[in-house]
Amino acid sequence: MGILGGDAFSLPVITQNEVIEVKITVKDSALEQMKKTLQGEEKSHCLVVSAQSGGCSGYLYDMKIMEKPESEEFQILDFEGIEIYIHNNDSALLNGIEIEFKDTLMGGGFNIINPNASRSCGCGQSFG
């Protein structure tokens, strides 16, 4: 399988991700909304905030409420019993972010303010 067959297993693997201890801020509006969304499932579920390649500016935010992942590669941040998981690979991109919630008809929902972003696109979902 693959162009080099078994020899591909010996190729150097490239990893660029620097791991740092993450600190984030969650505004009251966002915390209230997270509590409403989790509805008593705080013990089994968490909010995973991550970044992935793409979007107009280079990276896209991703937020998911899901069962707590068992991987040890996540940093767990507790906000009044609500746990936010951030993967080590995303730590440099997401350190220092501020999560807020806007209750508006246009452009409402969770919003991330990222001090590491040198630019962001019009939709607010992409940063770089």
Added chain:
Amino acid sequence: MIKLALKNSNCKYYIQERCFTIIDGKDSIKHLNRIVTSDITSIKDFESVESLICEANGKIIDGLEINKISGQILVISSPGRNEDVRKVFSSGIHWNEDVKIMNADNALDEISIFSEGEKDIEQILDIKIENQNGKQWKENENYYFQSLQMKKDCQVNILIPSNEVRNFTSMIEKRGVLLSNKEIWDSHRIENGILSNVEFTSKFLPSEIGLDNIVDLKKGCYPGQEIHARLESRGQTTKKIVRYYSKETLKLGDYRSDSGRKVKITSSSRKKGFAILNNKEPGKISLDGVGKITIEGL
């Protein structure tokens, strides 16, 4: 069977300067598709897709050839910006995705064999050239090949493990293929409209070097898409790439035309080359310190 050297063969070969990155894992196409300008979601095995990787300001970081070979993604890029390209590939892999980026620079090589017609190449390599659009790889012995019928010549690109290169080149030399130096290769690619690493890595916009055709504005967001879409809707590209012919072989660099506009020579060999200049320049212009050059579209 011992193959004899072809008499009067006009075939030449050139060992390309390339970077090879293997992207492995079940989510490799999904990850890569979020980064590049072409839609690669339906790439088939042994298919090759040309694409670009751009900065958020729309300027090209590098030109890529994305290949799917035996189920694995192989990206061929320019050596000048390999660190930047691999940095983009390896960052932004979603925590839940299975993607592994591997450096195959010391494991693979690309060799181009070119001649006026395909017959000589077919005889030398003992292959049948059928599809000549350069988008399909075929397997032969210990290498893969793709063929391109260009404006003037036929070219076959060989993808081969690095440890097989010496045996392969010695075999084709015995069959009458001559090693080409950079000057001969540059002359061939300029005549046939093949861009070099210089054009790809000099931070041009895709439209400035005639690569709009590998920018897919309907595929969704990728870095640079906002700028490309704006340029496309407003039609405001002011530069173009042309082939020029001159009385002397010009040095690469910046010149001024007789109208005072900047002209950038990006490729040059044997009294011809590629230049990036203003859209408004006519078919014949004079450059400072050089004299007249004739230009034509690619």
